[in-house]
Amino acid sequence: MNQIQTVTSERTGEMYYVVRHSSGLKIYIYPKAQNNSSYAVFGTRYGSIDNCFQVSDEPAPHRVPNGIAHYLEHKLFESKEGDAFARYAKTGASANAYTSFDMTCYLFSCTENVYDSLKILLDFVQSPYFTEQTVQKEQGIIGQEIRMYDDDPQWRVMFNLLGALYHTHPVKIDIAGTVESIAKITPQLLYQCYNTFYNLNNMVLCIVGNVEPKRVLELCDQMLKPSKPVSIQRIFEPEPETIVRSRVEQKLSVAVPLFEFGFKEQAANGRATSKQLAETDILLEALSSPASPLFRRLLDEGLINEASFGHEYFEGPGFASVIFSGESKNPDAVAEEIRAEIQKIRRGGLSAEAFKRAKNSVYGRNLAALNSTGSIANSLVSLDFAGRELFSYINAVAGADRDSVLRRLDSQLLPETSALSVVSPVQ
């Protein structure tokens, strides 16, 4: 039997259903009846960091080549009956997929034939088909994807930073792997990863838009192949508290230098809670938004520009960092100013006005994200994998208090765990 639960948000006037499907799959259905379009995501809790794992009923862990989760994503589009894109071509849906550090998602958006498109999604993700020949063909395509990222300064500056922050955690490895690592991928390895991680108990389906929940569930009943419950252990070597190096620089064909400045945190066993996340987001907003004294100082000194300067909380299984990024003629001076401002807040706190402003901004931004079916669908999936929930996060923002926000500084933004990554012009 399927178990259905309703989740509502009075504050935003929104609601969705969560279904524990008898096949083992968790399904989110978020109706937006007045929309033209619908957006669906079928995701698995499996990403680039899962290069070493052990399944509950097996005696020893497996280590697999770097980049295999992403390779699998590419290859899953092919099945015996042909290519999934060719099938979507008959429904008019716009389809895509992505692999991140900790998940792989297959998605489509469409304005008609939504149930036919959903059927294609559920079918091809559950129908692996890997042969020597099809695996071989992808080497050239992914090889060029990797080369494209080699020239992408934003990508390079991020992975150089992760390499400076992390000693052993696989988050420092490029999601697509390298030309050498993907050369080791075989159909057998793809099947092994598929059979481990594409178990419905390890997956989530989410559909947002102009859909009838009843019809979605009927289709799921028909299409989902029940999976045996499984427990998968992700194996990470112990990650030291320290960073690897405090500065890293690479030269590329750029006209203006780019930087990422990160603060590594002790990642707890579980993931950050909605409350912790809301507090961190407010803290970072107060620290470095365009309304902050830091932003103004950096601007007056000509050290940052408004188009590129920003912050993010980069958090996942076994890793957590605060990262500031942007373009600057002098990234070291930016890093110095950020460190100084953190110390200032640590000593003097935040004014009630600055706190309220930061809270308002974070609240407004998250409310605005509810306009987009794609943004909602992708958030629900990633929040589920992190053990969080969309509306309680928004409530946590609205309910945050100044003292708790400041207490985040006890474990965050510690000066001794910071590193600066710079990409600067050749010559």
Next chain:
Amino acid sequence: MTGIEQRPICDGVNFRAIRDGRFKTVRMSVHFMLPLEKKTASANAILPFLLTRASRKYPDFTKLNEHLADLYGAVLDADVQTLGDVQILSVSASGIADRYALRGENISSDLSDLLCSVLFDPLLKDGQFPEDGFSQSKRQMIELTDSEFNDKRLYALRRCREIMCSEEPCGVGRFGAKEDIRSLERSSLTSVWDNLIRRARAEVMVLGDCDPEPVYRRFSEAFCRLGRASAVSCPTKVVKSADTVRQTVERQDVAQSKLVMGFRTETAEPDKDVPAVKLMSVLYGGTPSSKLFLNVREKLSLCYYCSSLYDPVKGILAVQSGVEQKNAGRAKDEILAQLDLVKKGGFTEEELKAARMSLCNSYRTISDSLDGLEAWYLSKTFSDPLRRPEQEAARIQAVSREDVVQAANRVTLDTVYCLTGNEVEKQ
């Protein structure tokens, strides 16, 4: 189905509103349009950035941003883009709808006041824009130009267009040349601003969950008070076809080559054949089931991306791909071979139907986002009659196979641009 309300404010100024309670936000924008010319492009382009830094009511950058943060992270944004040979200078304000304010604030009224304040009542000292705001805007504009150089895919696309349109106004680019930005003088800008608000054609848009009536009144009052002169006309030059092929190779320190090919299509707005070229472009290289994707990427494994894009205002079709340096020639040959195939009618009914469905799907999706709606109606500024995206989808449905073949046969190659690595090719 979303209805658009439109009415004139005064000569050359038009008001368009879509009221839709589905959205959590409201977006208001004013778009000024002037003909692109080398001698005025940079001076015009700096204005949206300069104006959004401060106004007489909000003379300080930080105070202005504090006000925006108080309004739940409202965003005041400046943008410059081109539409054919026209330069569009935009200032917009977006924020959450009044009903979601935690303390009952009237956000939409504040946003329209703010927009009017920065556009019509700027901060001037002795009749001039202050030095600090001017030098900030100038520096950041130069850095924006530099950051376009950092993104090689975008850079190659822009370079190809510059070369192809070197004898047309749009070849100047949205900001004008970097040396023209450098030599901007503060003293000249007050009259450039005066020309902008009094002579440029303007579109005021109000989209989202907001009553447009008070906003209309606010802008109507502000524009009428200016005593506007007759609006400057904004023609666009369309080059129908190419006689010879321009070839350019540029070398930089890059890992992957970027190939961009620019074609003339003999067809531009308001020709009745525009929908046929749109559909042809999608069939040729607009989706993962298009000719270019299936052959250049999937069959030959030459690249990760290979796609075509049609600009109906200029009548230009551009094909772009990222390839290994040694494969650039093969990719170019295959891109042309696939075009020849379309010219000869070498595509199935299924391929045609798929392209049609995909294109109609993207048109029907537009009404689900405020950004999509704004971009759509802005691109239709000079179109008569004004069509909703859903009406454009209906026109696409009416395009026949023969129309597509004819559209392809009007296409001529104008420019081949290749950005490539410094290594000289081994023979």
